[in-house]
Amino acid sequence: MKTRPLSTMRSILSVLLAALFCTAGPLPAAAGGTQPTDGFMVELLRVFTFQDYNTRVVVAGTTLLGLAAGLIGTFLVLRKRALLSDTLSHATLPGIALAFIVMTLLTGDGKQLPALIAGAALFSVIATLSVLAIQRFSRLKDDAALGIVLSVYFGLGIALMGMATRMDAGNAAGLSSFIYGKTASMLFSDALLIGVTALVAAVICLLFFKEFSLVCFDADFGMTQGWPVTRLDFLMMALVILVTVIGLQAVGLILVVALLIIPAASARFWTFRLRTMLWLSGAFGALSGFLGSGISALMANLPAGAVIVLTASSFFLVSLVFGSARGLLRMGIGRIALRRKIRDENLLRDLYEWSETASNDEGNGPSAGQLMARRAWSPAALRHTANRMERRRMIRRSNGQKIRLTETGREAAREVVRRHRLWETYLITHADVAPGMVDLSADRIEHVLEPDLIRQLEIALADTAEKALPSSPHSLNVGKGVN
Numbered sequence: 001m002k003t004r005p006l007s008t009m010r011s012i013l014s015v016l017l018a019a020l021f022c023t024a025g026p027l028p029a030a031a032g033g034t035q036p037t038d039g040f041m042v043e044l045l046r047v048f049t050f051q052d053y054n055t056r057v058v059v060a061g062t063t064l065l066g067l068a069a070g071l072i073g074t075f076l077v078l079r080k081r082a083l084l085s086d087t088l089s090h091a092t093l094p095g096i097a098l099a100f101i102v103m104t105l106l107t108g109d110g111k112q113l114p115a116l117i118a119g120a121a122l123f124s125v126i127a128t129l130s131v132l133a134i135q136r137f138s139r140l141k142d143d144a145a146l147g148i149v150l151s152v153y154f155g156l157g158i159a160l161m162g163m164a165t166r167m168d169a170g171n172a173a174g175l176s177s178f179i180y181g182k183t184a185s186m187l188f189s190d191a192l193l194i195g196v197t198a199l200v201a202a203v204i205c206l207l208f209f210k211e212f213s214l215v216c217f218d219a220d221f222g223m224t225q226g227w228p229v230t231r232l233d234f235l236m237m238a239l240v241i242l243v244t245v246i247g248l249q250a251v252g253l254i255l256v257v258a259l260l261i262i263p264a265a266s267a268r269f270w271t272f273r274l275r276t277m278l279w280l281s282g283a284f285g286a287l288s289g290f291l292g293s294g295i296s297a298l299m300a301n302l303p304a305g306a307v308i309v310l311t312a313s314s315f316f317l318v319s320l321v322f323g324s325a326r327g328l329l330r331m332g333i334g335r336i337a338l339r340r341k342i343r344d345e346n347l348l349r350d351l352y353e354w355s356e357t358a359s360n361d362e363g364n365g366p367s368a369g370q371l372m373a374r375r376a377w378s379p380a381a382l383r384h385t386a387n388r389m390e391r392r393r394m395i396r397r398s399n400g401q402k403i404r405l406t407e408t409g410r411e412a413a414r415e416v417v418r419r420h421r422l423w424e425t426y427l428i429t430h431a432d433v434a435p436g437m438v439d440l441s442a443d444r445i446e447h448v449l450e451p452d453l454i455r456q457l458e459i460a461l462a463d464t465a466e467k468a469l470p471s472s473p474h475s476l477n478v479g480k481g482v483n
Contacts, residue, residue, distance in 0.1 A: 062293040067282045067285055068194070071202055072201050073281060074277055075215075087127055087146045095123030097119075127149050134148065262309070268326060270319060287311075347371075347395070349416050351365060352417050368386075389409070394409035
């Protein structure tokens with residue numbers, strides 16, 4: 001009964017991976033004329049269906065580590081303490097070296113993992129307290145405090161490592177794995193320890209989600225409301241230390257920073273909601289550990305820690321470009337749409353204000369040259385905007401290229417002018433902005449005024465007489481007033 005879920009999962013993964021890689025076409029033929037596709041597919045399915053015991057341990061351990069790092073890394077990024085994780089990871093090195101020296105002198109065997117982890121955790125706490133002390137009792141900025149602690153503790157660690165390697169008793173071989181990581185040597189006990197850590201981190205993040213959110217976004221407000229901000233901040237940092245120390249054996253003290261920062265940074269490109277960001281960050285971290293360790297198992301010459309970080313970096317690059325909330329593509333499309341909206345509304349406003357002037361004949365509109373004289377239109381921008389608005393039946397052009405508003409366009413233009421003048425009046429009557437300077441401020445904000453803000457402006461200006469609304473600053477002659 002216990003093997004059925006595992007066998008079912010293997011079957012599903014086998015079908016999916018076979019379908020994915022078979023569609024990519026066969027691999028190039030080898031020198032002897034044989035196709036290596038079959039052997040590659042067998043090896044691929046063997047790794048990603050967890051047929052080997054060591055593969056199961058390594059993939060499970062790195063996946064759970066990525067999950068834990070992604071969860072707590074979300075709050076670390078939002079707290080603007082990304083460099084603190086780098087400082088803590090480098091500060092573990094003297095703790096590891098000193099623990100090795102002490103255990104070698106006491107027991108003759110310095111490579112006892114619990115003692116090494118305890119030393120790393122102790123120095124991470126000391127480094128955190130050092131950073132806080134420098135920030136509190138000196139006038140140095142946060143980045144300077146972090147840089148000082150990082151360099152001093154890492155230099156101390158290198159010196160202690162040199163002493164450890166020259167000791168007569170004990171074997172210091174393998175200590176460098178804590179710097180660069182040695183994922184392939186992960187034992188079941190290591191994976192179990194990482195799994196427990198991931199579970200603890202996930203449970204604490206869920207239990208203290210509201211409190212951590214408050215500390216990240218407005219710690220001063222939380223302090224005024226009586227929340228124990230200092231203790232909550234210390235709990236958050238304790239989780240960071242825990243994940244950092246546990247991740248040393250997997251990816252090393254240099255690369256563990258990437259698992260704390262990159263998944264959270266990637267998740268932020270996809271959502272504006274903290275809860276969604278938290279789970280996306282955990283998913284990105286878990287997938288980075290899963291795929292990175294799997295690829296490393298396929299290619300023996302690639303270290304797993306580096307591949308895991310590169311996999312996380314690929315998620316970051318995809319998120320940077322295609323993220324649905326803050327991705328470059330989404331922002332670029334949004335800016336193009338906003339630029340078109342601004343031009344459309346500027347054209348509508350120019351035509352409406354032209355119709356307000358006393359010198360114009362009824363139904364006669366301005367020419368392109370007259371519009372360019374009113375506003376800094378380029379001929380190409382005006383032509384494209386007019387063509388677009390004509391397709392939307394907002395304007396029509398006569399044979400003489402005179403541009404006039406349609407009935408639909410007049411209604412839309414009146415709303416644009418109304419928003420503009422509401423904001424102008426608010427700035428004059430409530431913000432003490434000079435009338436000569438108010439048009440530029442209104443022109444910058446009128447295109448992004450939301451309906452709720454418009455209603456608030458109407459309420460704020462309810463007692464303002466209609467004649468107090470400023471006439472159009474773009475009118476060529478004396479304005480008739482506001483319709």
